[in-house]
Amino acid sequence: MALSPAMMALVKNARNRYTRGNSKFVKIKEGRTRVRIISTEADGKFWQDLGVHWIKTELGGKPVAVVGCSDLVKDEPCPICTAIEKAMKAAVDDDQVKLVKEWKTKKSVLVKAIIRDGADASPDPQILEITPSTFGSIVSMIEEYGNETDPLSPTTGIDFVITRSGKGLDTEYGVIPALKSDPLTKDQVAKAKEINLLEAIEKEFFKGEETKALNAIGAASGITLAIAPPKRAAGLLTSTVATEDDIPEDPAPRRAAATTAPRTIVEEPIEAEVTEVKTAAPSKAGTTVASTAGAEFGAAVEDSELDSLLDGLDGI
Structure with missing residues (x-):
C-alpha cells in the first residue's frame, strides 16, 4: 500500500530540510579538481561573499556560536565585529589577543559550480566555497579571456582546474584553465537557477545565535556588551508621543489611538514672589474677586469693601 498524500508531503518536506535544505558547501580537496562555474543571475554577479565568526571561549576550544558577518554578507552593521x-x-595578555583574533571574520567566496571529478563530483550544480585568493585568480582569467570569448557561457565557456597543496597555514591553491571543457546541459542550468547563494548563507549562518555569541565574547573578555533592541522597538520605548506610523491602519483604532496618545504639556514658570496684587472690578452680583497669584486670599480687600460685601449678602 502506497504512502498517503499527507505522509508523502511530510516526507518530501523532511527530505528538503535535511538534504538540499542544509546548504552544504563544497570545498576544494587536496590535489586537482576540475570545476565549471555557472552564472545565472540577471545582474551578472555569479558569486557571493561569505564571512563567518567562529566564537570560542578558550584557545583550542570548540566554537560555542557560529555567526555570519552581516557587514561582509549583507553590507549591514555587524554587532559581532563591534564587540570584537x-x-x-x-585584552590584557597575549593569549587573550590570540583568542580575540580567532573571532574575526573568516572570509571566503561562494559560487554555483559543477564539480567534474574527485570525491564531490556530481552532475548536479553545487555550492562551491573557495578562498578569496582563489576566486581572485579565477576572476583574472575570466577578464583575460573575456575579450575573445565568454568564459561563463553554458555552451562555450571554460572549466577551471584548481590545485590544492599543503596543509594548515601552508595551504596553497593554483588555478589554470582546463584543456577540455564540456558544455552545460539545460537541466544543469535550470537547477542552478534554483540555488540562491544569499539564502543559503542566511540558512546556514544567520540562525539567531547573535545573542549567544555576544554573551560568549563578553564572558571571555570581561567586557560589558549592551544588546540593543530592534530599531522600531527602541523608538517606541523612548517616545512620549505616538507618531502616525504607530497608529493602526483601521479607522476606528486610529481614532482611538489618536485620542489616547499622551501629550506634552508646557507650563509657564511661576514667579517666586508676588510684588503686586490687583483687585478685580465688582461683578454683577455685587461681589468682588481678588487675584491671589500666590498671595493669601483676602489680602487685598479693604474694610469698607468688606462691609459692602456683607450688606450684599444680607440682601440675598
Whole structure:
C-alpha cells in the first residue's frame, strides 16, 4: 500500500530540510579538481561573499556560536565585529589577543559550480566555497579571456582546474584553465537557477545565535556588551508621543489611538514672589474677586469693601 498524500508531503518536506535544505558547501580537496562555474543571475554577479565568526571561549576550544558577518554578507552593521573591536582593546595578555583574533571574520567566496571529478563530483550544480585568493585568480582569467570569448557561457565557456597543496597555514591553491571543457546541459542550468547563494548563507549562518555569541565574547573578555533592541522597538520605548506610523491602519483604532496618545504639556514658570496684587472690578452680583497669584486670599480687600460685601449678602 502506497504512502498517503499527507505522509508523502511530510516526507518530501523532511527530505528538503535535511538534504538540499542544509546548504552544504563544497570545498576544494587536496590535489586537482576540475570545476565549471555557472552564472545565472540577471545582474551578472555569479558569486557571493561569505564571512563567518567562529566564537570560542578558550584557545583550542570548540566554537560555542557560529555567526555570519552581516557587514561582509549583507553590507549591514555587524554587532559581532563591534564587540570584537571592544574586546581587542580590553585584552590584557597575549593569549587573550590570540583568542580575540580567532573571532574575526573568516572570509571566503561562494559560487554555483559543477564539480567534474574527485570525491564531490556530481552532475548536479553545487555550492562551491573557495578562498578569496582563489576566486581572485579565477576572476583574472575570466577578464583575460573575456575579450575573445565568454568564459561563463553554458555552451562555450571554460572549466577551471584548481590545485590544492599543503596543509594548515601552508595551504596553497593554483588555478589554470582546463584543456577540455564540456558544455552545460539545460537541466544543469535550470537547477542552478534554483540555488540562491544569499539564502543559503542566511540558512546556514544567520540562525539567531547573535545573542549567544555576544554573551560568549563578553564572558571571555570581561567586557560589558549592551544588546540593543530592534530599531522600531527602541523608538517606541523612548517616545512620549505616538507618531502616525504607530497608529493602526483601521479607522476606528486610529481614532482611538489618536485620542489616547499622551501629550506634552508646557507650563509657564511661576514667579517666586508676588510684588503686586490687583483687585478685580465688582461683578454683577455685587461681589468682588481678588487675584491671589500666590498671595493669601483676602489680602487685598479693604474694610469698607468688606462691609459692602456683607450688606450684599444680607440682601440675598
